[in-house]
Amino acid sequence: MLVKVFGAAIQGLEAIPVTIEVNASRGIKFFLVGLPDSAVKESHERIISAIENSGYEFPSKRIVVNMAPASIRKEGAGYDLPLAIGILATQGSVRTERLERFMMVGELSLDGSIQPVTGVLLMAIKARALGYEGLIVPEQNVCEAAVVNQLKVYGASHIRQVIDFLNGEDSLTPKILDTRKDFYEKQALHEFDFADVKGQEHVKRALEVAAAGGHNLIMIGPPGSGKSMMAKRLPSILPPLSLAESLETTQIHSVAGKLGKDTTLIAQRPFRAPHHTISQVALVGGGANPQPGEISLAHNGVLFCDELPEFSRAALEVLRQPLEDRIINISRAKYTITYPCSFMFVASMNPCPCGYYNDPNKTCVCTPGQIQRYLNKISGPLLDRIDLQIEITPLSFQELSQKEKGESSATIRERVIKARAIQAERYAPYKGIHCNAQMNSKLLHLYATPSESCLELLRQAMNRLQLSARAYDRILRVARTIADLEGSAQIETHHVAEAIGYRNLDRSNWGE
Numbered sequence: 001m002l003v004k005v006f007g008a009a010i011q012g013l014e015a016i017p018v019t020i021e022v023n024a025s026r027g028i029k030f031f032l033v034g035l036p037d038s039a040v041k042e043s044h045e046r047i048i049s050a051i052e053n054s055g056y057e058f059p060s061k062r063i064v065v066n067m068a069p070a071s072i073r074k075e076g077a078g079y080d081l082p083l084a085i086g087i088l089a090t091q092g093s094v095r096t097e098r099l100e101r102f103m104m105v106g107e108l109s110l111d112g113s114i115q116p117v118t119g120v121l122l123m124a125i126k127a128r129a130l131g132y133e134g135l136i137v138p139e140q141n142v143c144e145a146a147v148v149n150q151l152k153v154y155g156a157s158h159i160r161q162v163i164d165f166l167n168g169e170d171s172l173t174p175k176i177l178d179t180r181k182d183f184y185e186k187q188a189l190h191e192f193d194f195a196d197v198k199g200q201e202h203v204k205r206a207l208e209v210a211a212a213g214g215h216n217l218i219m220i221g222p223p224g225s226g227k228s229m230m231a232k233r234l235p236s237i238l239p240p241l242s243l244a245e246s247l248e249t250t251q252i253h254s255v256a257g258k259l260g261k262d263t264t265l266i267a268q269r270p271f272r273a274p275h276h277t278i279s280q281v282a283l284v285g286g287g288a289n290p291q292p293g294e295i296s297l298a299h300n301g302v303l304f305c306d307e308l309p310e311f312s313r314a315a316l317e318v319l320r321q322p323l324e325d326r327i328i329n330i331s332r333a334k335y336t337i338t339y340p341c342s343f344m345f346v347a348s349m350n351p352c353p354c355g356y357y358n359d360p361n362k363t364c365v366c367t368p369g370q371i372q373r374y375l376n377k378i379s380g381p382l383l384d385r386i387d388l389q390i391e392i393t394p395l396s397f398q399e400l401s402q403k404e405k406g407e408s409s410a411t412i413r414e415r416v417i418k419a420r421a422i423q424a425e426r427y428a429p430y431k432g433i434h435c436n437a438q439m440n441s442k443l444l445h446l447y448a449t450p451s452e453s454c455l456e457l458l459r460q461a462m463n464r465l466q467l468s469a470r471a472y473d474r475i476l477r478v479a480r481t482i483a484d485l486e487g488s489a490q491i492e493t494h495h496v497a498e499a500i501g502y503r504n505l506d507r508s509n510w511g512e
Contacts, residue, residue: 003096005086006103007079008126009072010119012290012337013251015126017103019068020079022086027062034067037075046077046108047084054112054160059091073334075289078117081106081136084159085166095167103127104136104162112159116140118257121250124148134174136162143262144254146175147247177264183246186267190236195408197233199395200226206390206502208412211237212419213481214435216323216345216385218308220504221392222359227348231304234346235269236409238302239420245300248340252299256292270301276310284318286330290337295322298343308347309377316382319345323385326438345386349378360393375505387437387474388502419484436481444473448480454496461500475499 002023008015030044048058065083067074082104088094105123107115116138124145127135134152137145142155152174156162164171194204203219207230210217219227241249246265253259253266274283274294285293295303305311322328326342351357352366353374366374420435426447427433433443450458458475461467478499479491488495 001090003086003089003099005082005089005099006132007082007105008103008119008123009074010122010255011072011335012339013122013255015119015122016069016072017126017130018072018074018079020082020086021066021068022083022090023064023066024059024061024087024090025064028060029062031062031064032067033065034070035073036067036079037073039077040067040074040079043077043080043083043108046080046110047087049110050080050108050112050159051084051088053110054158054163056088056093056163057091059087061090063087063090076117077107077115078105078119080108081114081159081162084108085162088163094163098166098168101133102136102166103130103132103134106136106138106156108159114138114156114158114162116261119255120145121147121254121259124151124153125251127151136165136172140261142175143177143264144250144259146177147179147250147264149179179264180243183243183265183267187240190268190409192233192236193409194230194233194236194412195405197226197230197406198402199406200230200392203230203390203392204407204412206388207234208237208416209478209481209485209502210234210344210346210388211412212416212485213387213423213478214344214437215387215478215481216437217388217390218347218349218383218386218505219390219392220349220351222357222362222394223350223355225392225394227392228304228306231273231302231306231346231348232271233409234302234304234344235271237412237416238269238344239413239417241267241269241300249300252292252296252339256297258297270298271304272298272301273304273306276305276307278311278315280312280315280318283315284322284328284330285337285339286332290330290332290335292339293328295319295328295341295343296339299340301343303343303345305345305347308349309374313377313379317379320381320385323382326432347386350374351391358391358393383505384474387478389505390502391504415485418487419481422484422487436477436484439477439480441473444476448476448491450476450479450491450496451493453493454479454491457493457496457500465500465503467500467503471503475503478502 005020007018009018051058089096107117120137120141121144124135128148128151136154139155139157146153154172161171221227250266272294283293285296322341328339328341330337352371354365356362357364423435479495482495482498483491
């Protein structure tokens with residue numbers, strides 16, 4: 001008897017339909033073909049135990065299972081459930097009339113319970129696109145898949161529930177979610193708020209400018225000056241995610257297995273802060289079983305690298321292309337995958353090896369050569385992709401002891417949203433351009449042309465501060481953002497002056 005059951009394989013951010021054909025005939029052997037990996041091959045023993053412990057008999061026949069298309073490698077334990085259902089259907093324990101209407105996925109325990117898997121959201125999107133009536137998933141994954149409308153999503157905790165459901169019993173009910181309501185309710189919830197930050201007004205201003213224009217930023221200051229604390233609060237002033245951005249972000253986290261139980265859509269912008277010992281593969285993605293890296297998990301959010309010079313040079317250099325292109329192409333011998341990675345890059349670092357250069361309270365013991373070698377750990381091409389460079393000094397006791405709260409994140413966020421709205425309207429005709437940080441040279445000449453007075457100020461600054469030539473475009477981009485925050489159509493002199501103040505590391509005498 002031949003039975004067909006339907007599942008899906010995940011490649012990158014795409015689900016590929018997989019037809020599981022099970023044929024039972026005279027004999028006693030079990031064959032599994034169709035390019036399965038070790039985890040799929042091991043499913044034989046799990047399936048036997050799960051079937052027997054659920055009160056059914058494993059058929060004493062020659063069973064051949066083909067997973068088509070055979071050109072796609074099948075990985076993971078998510079095929080356990082459709083394989084078990086197909087085997088039971090060959091001996092009549094499961095009726096076959098409803099099998100073609102459903103796609104299913106799930107890992108089986110030895111007692112027949114169904115365990116969660118990754119990539120369920122992508123499978124739900126594919127199931128709807130292919131016209132399936134419904135999708136059967138583990139109970140822990142049901143909220144994740146139920147965000148896809150016009151598709152019945154059933155969550156099952158045991159294989160017996162799936163068998164009874166396919167046999168016509170009402171053992172499962174479709175999960176119904178009000179996705180939009182749940183999404184918008186969670187958007188305003190932020191763990192950190194700028195109201196708790198005392199002093200450091202110039203740093204708050206720099207973070208506001210960075211958020212308004214989508215600019216990359218680096219903070220330089222002694223230990224304990226508040227660099228990490230303020231970086232963690234940056235997502236609270238970024239514009240809220242749109243539904244399209246949220247769906248794309250949720251898909252990436254679904255593939256990586258980063259979504260918790262009962263998670264629907266990700267409602268807040270991601271904030272990823274990898275440790276400085278991270279490898280290149282963990283940062284950009286890939287591996288034997290391809291997974292999104294930290295830069296893709298930070299898509300539509302913030303990637304924060306604390307103590308930037310402590311990261312390996314090789315790991316930092318792989319960031320250069322993703323920062324420019326906002327996608328990462330991972331090419332290996334057996335696969336080529338593209339992941340999106342449009343993120344704000346925020347970094348922090350000490351000004352020198354001891355950490356106390358320019359500290360008003362502690363004396364730096366580093367020589368100029370040591371300071372320069374420390375700074376040289378960050379390459380010029382990477383630094384070239386960072387628009388704002390901010391120095392931070394520790395707060396005095398008087399500032400620390402202030403009882404008044406600072407400006408709240410909600411207030412700052414309103415200004416950022418207004419500035420982003422101006423940019424969205426400006427760049428509407430240009431595909432892939434959404435904020436000032438993404439401007440190319442052509443758009444820079446169109447929308448950030450400095451006046452004669454601004455050009456004179458730029459000339460004086462580059463001569464007096466010995467700024468590098470690469471700082472010129474960056475200054476104009478940031479000046480355009482500052483003008484947008486003020487609602488100014490033209491870039492004024494004070495906009496350029498403030499932007500120049502955000503180029504500390506470009507000064508040729510910095511650290512001397």
